[in-house]
Ligand code: HEC
C-alpha cells in the first residue's frame with residue numbers, strides 16, 4: 163500500500179469508527195500483529211537455501227519421515243489446518259501415519275508446525291521439492307487436544323519435545339563427525355552459536371512469550387529488542403536470506419543477494435510482544451503453599467533482589483556475571499560465547515510451561531530449582547520453605 167492509499171484507508175477508518183486517532187492506532191497495531199503471526203508461523207525467509215539446497219532435508223522427508231517418526235522427534239501437527247476428511251481418516255485409521263506420503267499431505271496443508279514444504283505434482287505424483295523452517299518450529303507447540311503432538315497451535319511456547327539436532331543430523335550432506343555433534347544435543351535444546359563460533363554446547367529452547375517490557379533479549383541479554391535477535395536467528399541459524407552484523411562477536415554474515423528479513427522484523431516483533439505468558443492451570447499447584455512461598459521468595463530466599471518487577475527480572479537495569487547462574491561453572495561457559503559475556507535474570511512468568519530450567523536445563527523441575535538455590539547460596543531454608551517456594555514458582 164502506498165502513502166496515499168494508507169491515508170485514504172486511515173481516513174475511511176476514522177470516519178467508520180467515529181474518529182479518534184487511538185482507534186486507528188489500534189487497528190494499525192492489530193494489523194501488524196496479524197502480519198507478524200503469519201511470519202512467525204509460515205515465513206522461512208528463504209531458508210530453503212540451507213534446508214533444501216545444502217542439507218537436502220526434503221529428500222530425507224520424502225523417503226523416510228512418516229508422521230509417526232516426525233512426532234517422535236517432537237514435530238507438532240496443527241489440527242486446525244486439517245480438513246474434516248483427514249481428521250476422520252486419522253481417527254478411523256484410513257490415513258496411514260506410517261507413510262512418508264502422509265507427511266507430504268500434511269506439509270501441503272501447512273499443518274506441520276514450523277516446517278514449510280512445497281509439494282508439486284511430478285508425473286502425476288506428489289513430490290516434495292523444497293523444505294524450510296520457521297520460528298514456530300522451536301517456539302510453538304500444540305495443546306494435544308486431538309492426540310499427543312496434534313492439536314491447536316500455542317505460539318510462543320517453547321517446544322521442549324523438539325530435537326532440532328536429531329532433525330539436522332538426518333541430512334545426507336553431513337559428515338559422521340558433524341552428525342555426532344548434532345545428535346549429542348538432545349531434545350528441547352539447540353546451540354544457536356554453533357554455526358557462528360563452532361562451539362558445541364546447546365541451551366534450552368526458551369519461550370517467546372512474556373517478553374513485553376523486557377529490553378534485554380536472550381539468556382545473555384545480547385539485544386535490546388527482539389528484532390536484534392530475530393535478525394540473528396533468521397540469518398545465522400535458520401539460513402534465511404539477508405544480513406546480520408554483530409561487531410561484539412566479530413560476526414558479519416550475508417546470505418543471498420536479496421534481503422527477505424529486514425522488512426519483516428517490525429511485524430514479527432509486534433507479534434511476539436503480543437504473546438503474554440500463559441497463566442498456570444488451576445489445580446497444577448497448591449495455592450496456599452504458593453502464598454507462603456511468595457514470602458520466602460521476597461524474604462529469606464532473596465530471590466526478589468534479582469527477580470524483581472512485573473516480569474520478575476532486573477534485566478532492564480542489570481546483567482549478571484557468570485557466577486550468578488546456578489548452571490555455572492560450565493565448560494565452555496555459554497556467557498563467554500555471547501556478546502555480553504553475562505547472564506540475564508530469567509523472567510519467571512509462565513515458567514511452569516518450560517521445564518527443565520537454567521540455560522543448560524540442569525534443573526529438571528521447579529522443586530530442583532528451589533533446592534539448588536538453597537544449597538548453592540546457603541540460604542538455610544527449611545524443607546517446607548523450599549517446597550513452598552517451588553509451589554510459588556509453579557503459580558507464576
Ligand atoms: C532451531 C530452534 C530455533 C528456531 C528455529 C528459532 N529459535 Fe529462537 N531461540 C532458540 C534458542 C535455543 C534460543 C536461546 C538463545 C539465547 O537466548 O541465548 C532462542 C532465543 C530466542 C529468543 C529470546 C528469548 C528471551 O527470553 O529473550 C527469542 C525472542 C526468539 N528466540 C525468537 C525467535 C524467532 C522470532 C525465530 C524466527 C525468526 C526463532 N526464534 C527461531 C531456538 C530457536
Ligand code: HEC
Pocket residue numbers: 381459463464465466467468469482486487488489490505506507508509510513518519520521522531532535536551555
Ligand atoms: C543474583 C541474582 C539472582 C538471584 C538472587 C536469584 N536468581 Fe534466579 N536467576 C538468575 C539468573 C542470572 C538466572 C539465569 C541463569 C541461567 O539460565 O543460567 C536465573 C534463573 C532462574 C530460574 C530459571 C528460569 C528458566 O527459565 O530456566 C528460576 C526458576 C529462578 N532463577 C528462580 C530463582 C529463585 C527461586 C531464587 C531465590 C531462591 C532466585 N532465582 C534467586 C539470577 C538470580
